[in-house]
Amino acid sequence: MNIQTDRTSFEARLRKIGDELYHDKHPFHILLHSGGCTIDQVRAWVVNRYYYQSRIPMKDAAFLSRVEDPNLRRIWRSRIEDHDGREEGTGGIMRWLKLAEGVGLDPDYVASARGVLPATRFAVDAYVRFVRDMPLLDAVAASLTELFAPAIHEQRIAGLLKHYDFANDDTIAYFKHRLSEAPRDVAFGLGWVLDHAQTAKEQDAAANALIFKTQVLWAQLDALYHAYVSPRHIPPGAWHPEEGLL
Amino acid sequence: MNIQTDRTSFEARLRKIGDELYHDKHPFHILLHSGGCTIDQVRAWVVNRYYYQSRIPMKDAAFLSRVEDPNLRRIWRSRIEDHDGREEGTGGIMRWLKLAEGVGLDPDYVASARGVLPATRFAVDAYVRFVRDMPLLDAVAASLTELFAPAIHEQRIAGLLKHYDFANDDTIAYFKHRLSEAPRDVAFGLGWVLDHAQTAKEQDAAANALIFKTQVLWAQLDALYHAYVSPRHIPPGAWHPEEGLL
Incomplete structure (x- = not known):
């Protein structure tokens, strides 16, 4: 197999992981x-x-x-800027808190992260640790779930606007921003992974990292479904309806 | 002792560490x-x-x-921007490479970090690990050597311009930028440490972190002096005169 064929088939392998395992197919998202x-x-x-x-x-x-590499750091840094903002009161995290307010939650309660399901913390913290500890190739490959994010954000924007009173330009601003941010990030990330995963072993590692990341996302929705979709099984200490409202 | 007196005397304790231990007093800097x-x-x-x-x-x-805290992250992020730049070809690291070029070194050789003394690596890596592993208070306190940096940068700018042919606005741009960057950073860092080191135990931890950082800086110059100031004791693999020149 020549290098170009290999690159194309490796990209197809990564995209197939999304087709099969991305959390757009999770029952909670279908419900939402x-x-x-x-x-x-x-x-x-x-x-x-x-x-x-x-x-x-x-x-x-x-x-x-x-x-x-200072250049790689500079390019990657824009992701942090997208979430934390360039000035006070801007950025993706702030936009998510607007959504919280829009659904009637006290943003300070949400920002405190009290009431988060332990299984959510375990999954998310596993992802942070993975990126901290694993080879850079694996860490970048894990971010490639963003390949599949624009489709789910499109569905979500349409679905929320159609079905829920709280949905408006302000409350869904987070998702609208991601429509432009994620493709820019993933174009770079995908190119980097295709460039750096040269051997079969490296391609396997990158594919496994992407599978791991789909599990991080899926496990969060499993925990949510188990806790809050009927019959509810809310674990001790987790958010209860009527808690943390505005 | 009331809180304000305590805050003032704690700040004086931190400044005294600089007076006694900062590397402006190291023989290598005096020579330079x-x-x-x-x-x-x-x-x-x-x-x-x-x-x-x-x-x-x-x-x-x-x-x-x-x-x-996204706000603390956003404020701290400017330090990374100062070094890595906001666009390609800008930032403190790039300015350091201009200095490298100005003294006749190949910037690619310098950027490769080949030839760096092992003792330099050990000291610097110890600092990175310290910030990664220790409480946030200790990590911020370690950055407070910036309190003492403007004075050494002033001396350095004047000394280099006076004594060395390679010194000009381009080659010393790194130090000129630090004259405005460091005071802004350290004003925030000092306030944060004074706010967060409330107990005697926390004040001791912060003071020890700052002492540790002065050691990180001093040890680098000890290694440099031993290796390159007469009689030279250059360890195996470290930079040799005539190596990596333009």
């Missing part, structure tokens, strides 16, 4: 995007997904802390 | 700033100090990766 969630279930999702959002810049900083 | 260095000794300093510069953004990213 089709208007089947109660407001409590939406709130539970907002509370838990906040924890994931809040750890993404820490994950990206852990990556930066291991990169020796 | 007074025009006593040969061009080879200047080059050896540029090669080794580059390694410190190159690790500072990684150290700051390691710090960011542990900060849960």
